[in-house]
Amino acid sequence: MASVILPAIPSESRPGRFGIYGGRYVPETLMAALVELEREYEIAKADAAFQAELNALLTDYAGRPTPLYFAKRLTESLGGAKIYLKREDLLHTGAHKINNALGQGLLAKRMGKKRIIAETGAGQHGVATATVCALLDLACVVYMGEVDMARQELNVMRMRLLGAEVRSVSSGSRTLKDAISEAMRDWVTNVRTTYYLLGSALGAHPYPTMVRDFHRVISREMKEQILEKEGRLPSAVIACVGGGSNAIGAFYEFLHDRQVRLIGVEAGGNGTELGQHAARFRGGVPGVLQGTFSYVLQDENGQIASTHSVSAGLDYASIGPEHAALHDSGRAEYVAQDDAAALDAVVKLARTEGILPALESAHAVAEAIRIAPALPPRDILVVNLSGRGDKDMGILARELNLKRI
Amino acid sequence: MPIRFQHKPGLVVYITAGDPSLDATRSIAVAAIDAGADVIELGVPFSDPLADGPIIQRASERALKHGVSLKNVLGLAGEIRAARPEAGLVIFSYLNPILRYGLSRFADDAAAAGVDGVLATDMIVEEAAEYLAALDCVHLAPIFLAAPTSPDERLEAIASHSKGFVYAISRTGITGKQQSLAADAAALVARIRRWTTLPVAVGFGISNADHVAQVAEFADAAVVGSAIVELIERSTPDEAPGAVARFIKGLRLPETALAR
Ligand SMILES: Cc1ncc(COP(=O)(O)O)c(C=O)c1O
Numbered sequence: 001m002a003s004v005i006l007p008a009i010p011s012e013s014r015p016g017r018f019g020i021y022g023g024r025y026v027p028e029t030l031m032a033a034l035v036e037l038e039r040e041y042e043i044a045k046a047d048a049a050f051q052a053e054l055n056a057l058l059t060d061y062a063g064r065p066t067p068l069y070f071a072k073r074l075t076e077s078l079g080g081a082k083i084y085l086k087r088e089d090l091l092h093t094g095a096h097k098i099n100n101a102l103g104q105g106l107l108a109k110r111m112g113k114k115r116i117i118a119e120t121g122a123g124q125h126g127v128a129t130a131t132v133c134a135l136l137d138l139a140c141v142v143y144m145g146e147v148d149m150a151r152q153e154l155n156v157m158r159m160r161l162l163g164a165e166v167r168s169v170s171s172g173s174r175t176l177k178d179a180i181s182e183a184m185r186d187w188v189t190n191v192r193t194t195y196y197l198l199g200s201a202l203g204a205h206p207y208p209t210m211v212r213d214f215h216r217v218i219s220r221e222m223k224e225q226i227l228e229k230e231g232r233l234p235s236a237v238i239a240c241v242g243g244g245s246n247a248i249g250a251f252y253e254f255l256h257d258r259q260v261r262l263i264g265v266e267a268g269g270n271g272t273e274l275g276q277h278a279a280r281f282r283g284g285v286p287g288v289l290q291g292t293f294s295y296v297l298q299d300e301n302g303q304i305a306s307t308h309s310v311s312a313g314l315d316y317a318s319i320g321p322e323h324a325a326l327h328d329s330g331r332a333e334y335v336a337q338d339d340a341a342a343l344d345a346v347v348k349l350a351r352t353e354g355i356l357p358a359l360e361s362a363h364a365v366a367e368a369i370r371i372a373p374a375l376p377p378r379d380i381l382v383v384n385l386s387g388r389g390d391k392d393m394g395i396l397a398r399e400l401n402l403k404r405i
Numbered sequence: 406m407p408i409r410f411q412h413k414p415g416l417v418v419y420i421t422a423g424d425p426s427l428d429a430t431r432s433i434a435v436a437a438i439d440a441g442a443d444v445i446e447l448g449v450p451f452s453d454p455l456a457d458g459p460i461i462q463r464a465s466e467r468a469l470k471h472g473v474s475l476k477n478v479l480g481l482a483g484e485i486r487a488a489r490p491e492a493g494l495v496i497f498s499y500l501n502p503i504l505r506y507g508l509s510r511f512a513d514d515a516a517a518a519g520v521d522g523v524l525a526t527d528m529i530v531e532e533a534a535e536y537l538a539a540l541d542c543v544h545l546a547p548i549f550l551a552a553p554t555s556p557d558e559r560l561e562a563i564a565s566h567s568k569g570f571v572y573a574i575s576r577t578g579i580t581g582k583q584q585s586l587a588a589d590a591a592a593l594v595a596r597i598r599r600w601t602t603l604p605v606a607v608g609f610g611i612s613n614a615d616h617v618a619q620v621a622e623f624a625d626a627a628v629v630g631s632a633i634v635e636l637i638e639r640s641t642p643d644e645a646p647g648a649v650a651r652f653i654k655g656l657r658l659p660e661t662a663l664a665r
Binding site for chain 2: 023024025026027028029030031032033171172177178180181184185188189190191192285286287288289290291296298300301302303304
């Protein structure tokens with residue numbers, strides 16, 4: 001038998017460094033706050049009372065554990081590997097984002113911060129943050145690009161209804177990247193009183209680690225559930241990757257189970273040229289954006305490229321640093337699915353299973369649809385269904401001509 | 406060349422390179438030096454300037470609209486150096502354009518252009534080993550920012566890794582104009598001085614002669630950025646050098662100005 005070189009599993013070489021990626025590249029004004037956050041998070045993480053409070057909220061308020069559902073009709077229609085869906089879409093507020101928002105919200109409260117700021121792309125993290133702020137009685141300001149406010153209007157209304165102030169961002173590409181920059185400007189200015197509740201496994205240390213930890217519960221449950229249902233591990237776990245929070249949460253407990261393929265799905269947008277997609281591993285170059293060293297879509301002068309995706313939550317020029325390390329090590333694979341494939345996947349899942357996925361999650365579904373037919377029926381694919389698609393009805397109505405059918 | 410503050414108080418003038426054009430920036434820089442700027446900070450325009458307020462954001466956008474690159478800025482630095490051999494010249498950039506250019510290639514080319522120092526907004530001392538080595542190789546001065554929120558142990562590291570001067574941020578916040586100088590600034594400068602004999606320059610929000618006079622009481626130099634960038638925005642390219650020179654002359658009150 002030919003010898004197989006197993007991919008290395010990247011570990012944190014020092015806190016916040018994943019291989020060569022990660023770190024802290026921020027204005028000095030924020031450093032004291034990041035150091036304080038790191039310290040407070042480590043203490044909270046080890047505190048049984050904090051964990052118990054978080055777990056109680058995850059269970060009774062957010063609706064964990066989420067089901068692992070065998071998508072029988074989807075599987076049969078594709079005629080290959082068995083497809084399971086991890087139903088993060090059934091969580092309160094409609095996406096995995098609530099896991100992290102609850103964790104960080106409790107941490108902010110513990111640190112005595114009364115004002116929370118956040119960025120949002122699809123609006124799901126904004127809604128989750130606004131929800132947690134209502135629950136914990138914290139003031140909430142959410143930054144959102146103008147383009148995203150228009151395409152995810154429903155979530156803007158939800159945030160406002162929940163008592164959050166939504167501030168529109170009109171600089172740059174007016175999407176997630178610009179919302180993060182504006183949130184960071186607010187944080188630099190109000191750092192003494194404000195907690196920045198970052199919504200993905202991005203940014204300066206300790207955010208990528210902390211956000212991943214709050215989403216680890218996804219793969220912890222997945223593993224237990226698949227062992228219970230099938231008595232063995234899946235062949236592959238598939239998740240969409242914007243900043244990378246749902247994917248790292250879905251991958252993490254499987255990192256050392258080398259027989260499990262980990263497949264991250266980026267947004268292929270509507271073309272392969274720079275500016276037409278958000279596939280950082282197709283044309284991105286390592287660099288620094290918004291506090292961390294990772295793959296960045298950029299031009300030859302180091303200016304950040306514009307991106308495109310039908311899904312606002314995947315429409316970002318960089319990617320969480322742990323994914324960059326997983327990519328380089330070969331432990332995880334990253335592919336891209338384009339706008340059209342994601343839209344097709346929405347329809348397919350809706351009509352075979354009666355489940356309407358978020359456009360972000362639909363990218364992961366699209367990859368399962370692509371690979372399942374060629375795989376043997378004993379193979380198991382677990383798709384992390386990170387969110388539900390109600391928020392996307394405006395886009396879907398337009399893209400799928402629903403007003404005329 | 407070592408950075409020297411020949412006037413009292415010293416003046417550091419920030420301009421976004423390429424706004425409104427590279428030629429205009431050269432004329433403005435020369436006029437600023439002739440009007441009494443000790444150090445010119447040439448800002449490298451960046452697509453995502455998260456430490457900057459609206460004025461410098463707009464200037465970056467204008468410069469990027471006609472494709473100004475780090476390579477162009479280094480070329481411009483060489484021209485300013487040739488025209489005014491005495492002035493201090495600092496490249497002020499976000500990290501990504503420098504990384505994309507290549508750290509050691511950047512250091513070599515900046516030194517060859519006659520640049521004295523480099524300030525990277527999003528580079529902190531803990532991550533700086535490679536960066537410091539690259540600058541040190543060619544005797545470029547690394548300049549780090551010190552913030553009112555920096556505890557003493559960070560100030561010590563910042564002061565000990567900086568050369569040329571230490572840049573004290575006057576307040577928590579982004580760049581931009583402000584009405585009054587934050588009370589934070591004097592206390593921060595006093596704390597920095599415990600760790601270094603380097604000159605300390607105070608920046609962020611310094612917009613008029615009053616501010617400069619206040620800074621002069623406790624620091625060696627004032628950095629003026631957004632106020633000048635806004636003046637450039639409001640002027641035609643032809644008027645800008647003259648307008649900036651007049652503004653700079655007005656920043657030092659007569660009793661503190663030393664004739665050149
Ligand atoms: C449902 C859903 N899935 C995925 C994402 C992408 O984020 P991440 O890559 O951090 O999971 C978003 C972001 O808005 C989202 O709303």
